[in-house]
Amino acid sequence: MKKQQLSQFWDKLKDGLITLKNRGFFHIIAGSTLAKIAGFVSVFFLPRFLSKTDYGLLAYVDNIRNYVMLFNGIGITNATLRYCAQKSSDEEKKGYFLASLKVGIVADVVLIIFTAAAYLLVDFPFEGSRFQLVFSSCLPILYFLFTDIQLLLRATFQNQRYSVYNFTYSFLLMIFQILFAVLWGITGVMVGRYLSMALCVVMGYFLIRDLPMMKVKAQMPDWAETKTLIRFGIVMLTASATSTVMSYNETFIVGQILKDEELLAEYRVAANILPISLFLLEALLVFILPYFIQHINDKKWIWDNYKKLFVVNGIVMTVVHAGLFIFAKLYLFVFAGPEYMGAVTMVRMFLIASWIQAVFRGISGNILAVTGEEKFNLKINIVFVVVHALIDVTAVKMLGIYGAAIALIVVYFLSGLIMNIHLRNICKSQIGEENHDEK
Numbered sequence: 001m002k003k004q005q006l007s008q009f010w011d012k013l014k015d016g017l018i019t020l021k022n023r024g025f026f027h028i029i030a031g032s033t034l035a036k037i038a039g040f041v042s043v044f045f046l047p048r049f050l051s052k053t054d055y056g057l058l059a060y061v062d063n064i065r066n067y068v069m070l071f072n073g074i075g076i077t078n079a080t081l082r083y084c085a086q087k088s089s090d091e092e093k094k095g096y097f098l099a100s101l102k103v104g105i106v107a108d109v110v111l112i113i114f115t116a117a118a119y120l121l122v123d124f125p126f127e128g129s130r131f132q133l134v135f136s137s138c139l140p141i142l143y144f145l146f147t148d149i150q151l152l153l154r155a156t157f158q159n160q161r162y163s164v165y166n167f168t169y170s171f172l173l174m175i176f177q178i179l180f181a182v183l184w185g186i187t188g189v190m191v192g193r194y195l196s197m198a199l200c201v202v203m204g205y206f207l208i209r210d211l212p213m214m215k216v217k218a219q220m221p222d223w224a225e226t227k228t229l230i231r232f233g234i235v236m237l238t239a240s241a242t243s244t245v246m247s248y249n250e251t252f253i254v255g256q257i258l259k260d261e262e263l264l265a266e267y268r269v270a271a272n273i274l275p276i277s278l279f280l281l282e283a284l285l286v287f288i289l290p291y292f293i294q295h296i297n298d299k300k301w302i303w304d305n306y307k308k309l310f311v312v313n314g315i316v317m318t319v320v321h322a323g324l325f326i327f328a329k330l331y332l333f334v335f336a337g338p339e340y341m342g343a344v345t346m347v348r349m350f351l352i353a354s355w356i357q358a359v360f361r362g363i364s365g366n367i368l369a370v371t372g373e374e375k376f377n378l379k380i381n382i383v384f385v386v387v388h389a390l391i392d393v394t395a396v397k398m399l400g401i402y403g404a405a406i407a408l409i410v411v412y413f414l415s416g417l418i419m420n421i422h423l424r425n426i427c428k429s430q431i432g433e434e435n436h437d438e439k
Helices: 002-022 025-049 052-069 072-086 090-121 129-135 139-155 159-208 223-258 261-271 273-277 279-294 299-326 328-335 338-370 374-399 402-438
Strands: none
Touching (some): 025 159, 052 129, 052 139, 072 090, 072 139, 072 279, 090 129, 090 223, 139 159, 223 402, 261 273, 261 338, 273 299, 273 328, 279 338, 299 402, 328 338, 338 374, 338 402, 374 402
């Protein structure tokens, strides 16, 4: 009997792996992994090709640009993923994609004019920062075009093309940033970014031009539908921005309260484990979200598949995080150096926060966001940005640097719990109504 059950288990596992392979899951995982590796190479090696002064200036300029990029394209690329995956006809998909391009380009032209004017008027504390900011002010529109094409490929289930596109961008960015940094310093880094993004936009055009939806006449959304598209993009942008600002706030709070450069450096090195530990979650979300969008009105399908996904994701993420937890010392020694070995405890605390994010918060929050509950997500993110700031200030004052990780653990757990309860409630509510109607 046990042999028969084991045989059935392996048959189901084999069938499941074949299904994932046919749907391009492993292309996404491979592409995301290679893209992350290229990104890490760029992060770790770029300082070796810039003077310390130039690297400090680049960090300052990038920090300002990061705030600007929160408003890139008013978040309309999120609408491309949702509506192009949701719409059934190629004519509608093309119409929504073209509408997102128009809205995003207009929004970015306004953003570029406004920010360039601000850069020219504001006094900056570092010499050369104004020139670099003005010089790089047109990058948002290229990054918007790259992202919109990237999400169109995902929304139309072109997983292999998506993976190649994603890796190519990261690889070109790594090569050109380092190459031109050797030639022209920080200005060369900006040139490398322009060149890599421009080449990827051209590449993206060739990747999408032969899609079936691009060969039909577009059915453009009317003004009411376009306003809905814009509103969805803005809500998603705001929710994403509030979540991102949480990490910016944490760095600011740690620096302001502790006023210790070495402790802040340990905090930043420890926090670098988060993108490493969460990259599998990001790849999984890229793969699954279009399927959940397609079933936006079928809450039974959403809940049944979320439960299965929760279990499988929980097992995988537990194994990944346990491995990183065990080898935390090795991670610090290789990527930061022996002077940062005191951050081992901090790294492990961030891994606990990361595990909670990966298992309880990341998937449920994103499913809510793309299946009609984006306003709920926005409210939760705004509330917990405030809650996180309050807990963070108190915890850092009481516990020092470890308070920052504790604040993140608490906020991830509470917000994740609320998101799971809300997802369950809305799904069970619709299922209950359907069962009642059948009777």
